[in-house]
Amino acid sequence: MDNNNIWLSYPVAETFFSTQGEGRQTGVQMLFLRLAGCNVGRYNKENGVYATCTTADGREFVCDTDYTTKGRKTLQEIRESLLALLPACYLPVTVSVTGGEPFLHKELAQLLAHLLQQSFVNAVQIETSGTLPIGPTLDACRRALARERDFD
Numbered sequence: 001m002d003n004n005n006i007w008l009s010y011p012v013a014e015t016f017f018s019t020q021g022e023g024r025q026t027g028v029q030m031l032f033l034r035l036a037g038c039n040v041g042r043y044n045k046e047n048g049v050y051a052t053c054t055t056a057d058g059r060e061f062v063c064d065t066d067y068t069t070k071g072r073k074t075l076q077e078i079r080e081s082l083l084a085l086l087p088a089c090y091l092p093v094t095v096s097v098t099g100g101e102p103f104l105h106k107e108l109a110q111l112l113a114h115l116l117q118q119s120f121v122n123a124v125q126i127e128t129s130g131t132l133p134i135g136p137t138l139d140a141c142r143r144a145l146a147r148e149r150d151f152d
Helices: 075-085 108-116 135-151
Strands: 008-021 029-035 072-074 095-098 121-126
Touching: 008 075, 029 075, 072 075, 075 108, 095 108, 108 121, 121 135
Parallel strands: 029 095, 095 121
Antiparallel strands: 008 029, 008 072
């Protein structure tokens, strides 16, 4: 791991091992890393009400997920939290980075690169609301991985 990134920390809402219930990998056992912070359905302090979110087909709902941080974790602490949850029979495993909105975090690329370098991880997927651009973060992740390969 790049020593410049050793002190990066992320607002983690929760980590857990479960079955993916959405998308192309429905039914696959994986680790989940839920980052805190969401730019959709924000809490309005003036009236004490959460803004509603809207589904693709136009239905409105109030989000019931707690996206608040339970504390910040460094890359090493995230690695240790995920490893502690992983049954040995599931090695290697996919990690789903979810939220909240993962793309709110400017150091997301470094987190993704770090996860992809772990021997217990075979893939990383990102669950996003699609409200923020993803290209710059994915490009930065590719650059970070290329730098790490140069150090090996």
